[in-house]
Amino acid sequence: MTTLNDRPNTALLVVDVQNGVVDGSHERDTVVANVAALVEKARQAEVPVVWVQHENDGMKKGSPEWDLAPELTPVPAEPLVEKRYGDSFEDTTLESVLAELGVGHLVVSGAQTDACIRSTLHGAFARGYDATLVSDAHTTEDLSNWGAPPPAQVIAHTNLYWSHQTAPGRTAGTVSTEEVAFASGA
Structure with missing residues (x-):
């Protein structure tokens, strides 16, 4: 029920599942699987998969830290x-990529829950x-030394x-991996 006109499709968004982000993260192997x-x-x-990779001073493009987790191959x-x-x-090409694909619904996965996932969901x-x-x-990751709750509580x-987010003309919510059922060609 997106408010975006002529955007009936769904895409899977995989955010920052990179070595420099997920190594050492809470339940890393289960989440990556x-x-x-x-x-x-x-x-x-036949639902589009859109990959997102973060670059910063600690994760330069092309470095081992910047690379996606080895279990994932676009x-x-x-x-x-x-x-x-x-x-x-x-300041990315994401909007134009999704517009070209006719996407109005995103299924979001990745890291970090309390940073890029939250920001991307709200965005x-x-x-x-x-x-x-x-x-x-x-x-x-565990940021409790800096005052954050333990990772399981953040998640x-x-x-x-x-799961309780609402806004006019838009839907939000959560589902488990098992519950995700992409409509063919959606």
Whole structure:
């Protein structure tokens, strides 16, 4: 029910599942396996998979830290969006990629829950997209030494508040990897 005209399609958005982001993250192997399962489901249903990679001083493009987790392999036809800010839309090609694909609904997975995932979800929603967070396919590192709650609580809280997010003409919510059912060709 997106507010974007002529955007009936869904895409899987895989945000920052890079070595320099997910190494050491909460339940890393399980989350990366869930992301891989989502990618496979999307491909089988011919739903676009859009990859996002973050670059900063600690993760230079082309470095091992910048590379996607080795369990994940994009195919050449799948778009890659490079970013430097938390919101995957900010100063990137993401909006034009999604417009070209006719996408008005995003299924969001990746890292970091309390940074790029939250920013991207809110960025999508504010821009008129329907946004579904995959509850067991996002993760974060432990930032409790700096006052953040433990990672499991950050993830649970994000799942809780996103499952109750509302706005006129848009839908939000959370589903598990198992519950994701992409409509073929959507």
